[in-house]
Amino acid sequence: MPKILLIEDDRETADEIVAEFAARGFDVSWAATGIEGLDQARSSNPDAMIVDRLLPGMDGLTIVEALRKDQISTPVLVLSALAAVDDRVRGLRAGGDDYLTKPFDLVELIARVEALLRRPANTRETTLRVGPLELDLIERTARRGDRPIDLLPREFRLLHYMMQRQDQVLTRTMLLEEVWNYKVASQANLVDVHMSRLRHKVDEANETPMIHNVRGVGFILRAPA
Amino acid sequence: MSAASGSFSVPLPDFVRTTTVRGALVVAGAFALYMVVLFAVIYWRTGHYFMARSDAVVAQQAKVFSAGNMREQLLAVDQLLKQDPRMVQHAGLFAPDGRRIAGNLERMPPELTLDAPARDAVIPVGPSGAERQHVRAVAHSVPGGGVLVIGRNVDETVQISAIVGETLAVGLLPALCLSIAAGMLLSIRAQRRVAQVNQAVQRIVAGDLRQRLPMRGVDDPFDRLAAVVNGMLEQIEALMHDIAGVGDDIAHDLRTPLTRARVVLQRGRENARTVEELQAVIDRAMLALDQSLAIITALLRITEIEHARRLEGFGRVLLADVVREVGDMYEPIAEEKKVALEIEAATAPTVHGDRDLLFEAVANLVDNAIKFTPEGGKVQLALVARDGESVVRVADTGPGISEEEREMVLRRFYRSDRSRNTRGVGLGLSLVAAILKLHGFRLSLTSGPGCVAEIVCPPES
Numbered sequence: 089m090p091k092i093l094l095i096e097d098d099r100e101t102a103d104e105i106v107a108e109f110a111a112r113g114f115d116v117s118w119a120a121t122g123i124e125g126l127d128q129a130r131s132s133n134p135d136a137m138i139v140d141r142l143l144p145g146m147d148g149l150t151i152v153e154a155l156r157k158d159q160i161s162t163p164v165l166v167l168s169a170l171a172a173v174d175d176r177v178r179g180l181r182a183g184g185d186d187y188l189t190k191p192f193d194l195v196e197l198i199a200r201v202e203a204l205l206r207r208p209a210n211t212r213e214t215t216l217r218v219g220p221l222e223l224d225l226i227e228r229t230a231r232r233g234d235r236p237i238d239l240l241p242r243e244f245r246l247l248h249y250m251m252q253r254q255d256q257v258l259t260r261t262m263l264l265e266e267v268w269n270y271k272v273a274s275q276a277n278l279v280d281v282h283m284s285r286l287r288h289k290v291d292e293a294n295e296t297p298m299i300h301n302v303r304g305v306g307f308i309l310r311a312p313a
Numbered sequence: 314m315s316a317a318s319g320s321f322s323v324p325l326p327d328f329v330r331t332t333t334v335r336g337a338l339v340v341a342g343a344f345a346l347y348m349v350v351l352f353a354v355i356y357w358r359t360g361h362y363f364m365a366r367s368d369a370v371v372a373q374q375a376k377v378f379s380a381g382n383m384r385e386q387l388l389a390v391d392q393l394l395k396q397d398p399r400m401v402q403h404a405g406l407f408a409p410d411g412r413r414i415a416g417n418l419e420r421m422p423p424e425l426t427l428d429a430p431a432r433d434a435v436i437p438v439g440p441s442g443a444e445r446q447h448v449r450a451v452a453h454s455v456p457g458g459g460v461l462v463i464g465r466n467v468d469e470t471v472q473i474s475a476i477v478g479e480t481l482a483v484g485l486l487p488a489l490c491l492s493i494a495a496g497m498l499l500s501i502r503a504q505r506r507v508a509q510v511n512q513a514v515q516r517i518v519a520g521d522l523r524q525r526l527p528m529r530g531v532d533d534p535f536d537r538l539a540a541v542v543n544g545m546l547e548q549i550e551a552l553m554h555d556i557a558g559v560g561d562d563i564a565h566d567l568r569t570p571l572t573r574a575r576v577v578l579q580r581g582r583e584n585a586r587t588v589e590e591l592q593a594v595i596d597r598a599m600l601a602l603d604q605s606l607a608i609i610t611a612l613l614r615i616t617e618i619e620h621a622r623r624l625e626g627f628g629r630v631l632l633a634d635v636v637r638e639v640g641d642m643y644e645p646i647a648e649e650k651k652v653a654l655e656i657e658a659a660t661a662p663t664v665h666g667d668r669d670l671l672f673e674a675v676a677n678l679v680d681n682a683i684k685f686t687p688e689g690g691k692v693q694l695a696l697v698a699r700d701g702e703s704v705v706r707v708a709d710t711g712p713g714i715s716e717e718e719r720e721m722v723l724r725r726f727y728r729s730d731r732s733r734n735t736r737g738v739g740l741g742l743s744l745v746a747a748i749l750k751l752h753g754f755r756l757s758l759t760s761g762p763g764c765v766a767e768i769v770c771p772p773e774s
Contacts, residue, residue, distance in 0.1 A: 191606055242641050268642060269669070270676070281645045304596070 090205055092116045093134035095125030095151065096167070097143050105138070108194045109201075122146035129155055134162060136204050138197070141168035141179065149182040156183040163204035167192070195305045199257040206256060216251040219311030221290065221298060223251055232290065243286050250299070250309040259306035283307055337496020345489045352481035356474050363470035367449045368431035374404075375453035375463040386455060390416050393463075401466035403436060403448055409458035418462055425452040427460065434464060447471070506535055522550045567605050574601035611744065618670065618747040626667040632703055632770070633658040635668065636696045639675045643683060651688045654679075658696040662703040664770045666752045674748040677741045678707040678766045685711035685764065705768040713760040 092114050096102040102118050109116040117132065119125035122143045129137060129151070141148040152164050166184040179187040186200050216223040220233040228244060230237040239247065249267050250258060260279040264270040268278075283299065291297040296312035378389045390404045394417055405418030413420065422434040434450045450464035509527045516524045525546060526539040574597075581594025640656035647654035664671075675694075682692040690710035697704050742756075745768075749756050755769040 189610075268638075270642075270672070278642065278646060281649050282642075285645050 089113060089115045090136065091132065091134040092201065093119065093125065093128055093132065093137045095119045095122065095129075095137065095143065095148065096140040097121065098140075104194065105197065108198065112198060122148070122151050126151050126154055129160065129162065130158070136201055137162055137164045138201065139164055139166055139184070141166055149179060149184070152179075152183045163207070165197070165200055165204060193259075193305075195257070196259045196261060199259045199305065200262065202256055203253060203258075203262065206253070216248070218251050218254045218309060219298065221251065221311075223248060232295070235292075237289050239286075239289065242282065243289065246282060246286055247290070250307070254309050254311065257302050257305055257308050263306070279306075334497060334500045337493060337500055341489055341492040341496060344492050345485060348481065348485050348488060352477060352485075356477045356481075359477060360470055360474045363473065364449065364467060367465045367467050367470070371431050371449055371451050371463045371465050375451045375461055378404075378463070379453045379455040379461045383455075383457065383459075386461065387415050390461075401469070403438075403446075403450065403462070403464035403466070405462040406455070407460045407462065409460075414459065416462070418464070421452065421460060421462055422450060422464075425450055425462065427452050427454055436464060503535075510539070517546065522546070522553055566608055570601040570604040570608075574598040574605075577601065615744055615747045618744070618751055626669065627665060628668070629663045630666045630668045630671055631661065631663055632671075632696055632705065633661045635672050635675055636694060636705060639672060639679055640694050642676065643679045647683050647692060650683060650686075652683055652686045653691040654683070655691065655693045656695075657693070660696060660698045660703065662696075662698065662770070663773075664703065664752070664754075665773055666754075670748045670751070674745045674768065675705055675707075677745050678705075678768070681741055682707050682709035682711065682764070682766070685709060687711065690763075701772050703770040703772075705770075706765065707767075708761060708763060708765045710763040712764075713762065714758055714764045715760070719758050 092109055094102060094105055094109075094116055096105065096118070097120050099120070102120070106116045106118055117128060117134070119128050122145070125137075125139070125143075128134075139148040139151055143151075148166060148168075152166065155162065155164070163185040164183065165186045165188060166179040166182075167188055167190060168179065169190040185204055188197060188200060214225045216225065222231050223244075224230070225248070230239050230244065230247060246263070246267050249263070263279050263283075270278075283301075287297075287299045290299055298309055298312060300308045300310060302308055374393065378386055378393075381389065386406055390406055393402055393404055403416070403418055405416035405421065406414040407421050408414055411421060417438075418436060422436055424432065424434045426432075429451070431449045431451045434448050435445050436448055436450075438444050438446050446466055447468060448464035449467050450462055453461045453463070455461050506527070513524050513526050525543045528536050528539050528543075530536070577594055577598045581591060581598070585591040585594055636656065636658050640654065644654055644656075679692065679694055686692055686709045692710075693706070693708045695706045695708075697706060746756055749768060753771070755767075757767045757769060759765045759767075
């Protein structure tokens with residue numbers, strides 16, 4: 089059971105987040121202040137942390153910096169009501185691993201925390217495999233079983249990203265940010281169009297689908313059972 | 314005001330306490346001092362001049378007369394006194410024992426020293442000798458032991474000096490009054506203008522931005538200053554007007570989805586019978602809320618960009634890459650809508666800018682173009698060089714944009730009526746405009762058959 093530490097001063101928001109994570113089988117603890125949070129982070133050794141930027145009397149980034157100084161590399165997702173792109177950059181530079189702007193979708197938050205918990209291993213493998221799906225990173229070719237898949241560069245990029253994160257829900261914003269480097273996720277339907285293209289190529293009519301739509305959240309790549 | 318201060322003092326009229334009035338008084342004082350010094354010099358110099366002249370005359374006469382013999386001396390004295398209608402000459406020839414031989418002097422004035430330079434003496438005149446006159450006189454020894462005294466009345470000199478003094482007294486006071494009055498007048502006029510300006514400013518502060526500072530229509534510093542301030546007020550009023558307009562737009566555009574959310578939730582609460590129905594209601598409400606949030610996000614972003622906080626992200630950007638990436642991203646979307654998307658990057662210029670922002674700007678234009686182009690239409694995304702400038706051109710075969718709509722379109726939130734039903738928050742072009750302004754690029758919108766939007770990037774200097 090992954091242990092999550094939430095540092096958030098707004099009780100109502102915190103309650104919702106804690107309930108949602110608990111319902112999905114996470115072990116969540118909550119700290120309402122930065123000091124308390126920092127103590128807990130040091131003593132309870134969580135698997136991931138969610139840190140609000142605007143805490144009473146303290147910037148959430150200070151906590152992240154303090155942790156990194158202690159060589160604690162627990163992945164941290166920074167929450168902020170500041171939408172500015174520069175703040176995002178600052179958050180990541182301070183040692184945060186991901187950045188989410190308030191207001192956010194709870195499923196988006198969970199998807200991102202799960203992504204943090206299962207970061208792609210820094211393998212030197214040149215071929216990725218998910219079930220019958222194979223991606224050759226050197227040849228830049230893809231195949232499903234014996235069937236070669238002809239991918240455009242952008243489709244290759246998208247599939248690459250998804251194969252590194254199989255069985256993981258990927259939200260539209262995550263895909264826009266990571267695959268297209270599009271910082272302002274206002275054109276969310278873009279992802280659907282690209283995804284449907286890719287899906288047509290990966291999952292042919294007679295095959296068991298591997299790319300699934302998670303309603304209201306995003307997409308997931310799964311090996312056929 | 315003055316009652317509040319503890320010490321009692323006779324309150325001066327307001328204008329006396331001002332610096333302009335104090336300045337006027339100082340100037341008047343200095344002027345008066347100058348006049349006094351000037352007249353003192355004239356007084357002193359005139360007196361001195363006449364005195365010196367009298368001295369020279371008497372010395373000369375005494376010298377000439379005493380050179381001759383007794384007879385000649387008698388004649389000369391006689392002559393001198395006869396030819397003196399103004400009665401300013403005095404002469405006396407005295408024997409060695411002090412007895413008077415000739416002339417109109419009763420006796421030798423005791424102040425005189427023999428053969429010394431001319432000096433002041435008082436001599437009795439008139440039949441009784443009761444009247445006295447101030448003279449400059451010399452006593453000169455003559456051959457044979459006698460003394461010749463020549464004197465000259467200097468009352469005239471004293472009178473001239475007195476006239477000079479009187480003139481000063483008569484002239485100084487009016488001049489002083491005049492300069493003080495002029496100073497006061499100028500000061501009061503300045504005060505009045507300041508008061509007028511103050512009134513106008515008070516009204517502006519109270520919120521009436523249409524107020525302007527009063528102007529006389531003459532080319533004085535006050536008017537010039539007022540003109541500058543009025544120009545500034547003009548600008549502020551225009552900005553405030555814009556902001557007010559934006560405020561209305563925000564209220565409208567935020568209220569629309571929020572109202573929808575509220576209505577949907579309210580009806581759902583009353584009518585939904587099953588969990589599925591309730592979920593559908595909630596989904597619709599959330600969609601509306603997301604729209605409101607998207608508007609707020611977009612607004613914050615425009616504000617962020619307009620405040621130019623992103624200059625740190627600037628670097629060299631290959632425009633062709635941006636164009637290709639945007640094209641790549643939108644190709645499937647265009648295809649889906651059955652709109653042909655043509656991409657052409659004929660040149661490969663680099664510009665100084667923020668890659669992400671420029672990507673966003675171009676993406677926005679392409680997004681719009683695809684959105685407004687009907688099925689079977691065409692969108693062209695091209696990077697061309699023109700007049701030494703790089704131009705990213707997005708042309709579509711949509712309904713185009715009318716002359717008066719062009720300005721409006723760049724305003725935050727504006728969406729032309731026909732696009733009200735199309736998705737999007739209507740901030741796209743304002744965002745593009747803000748991004749380009751930050752870069753020093755231009756956005757031009759023209760109506761061809763469809764709409765032609767161009768990002769014009771001047772060459773790097």
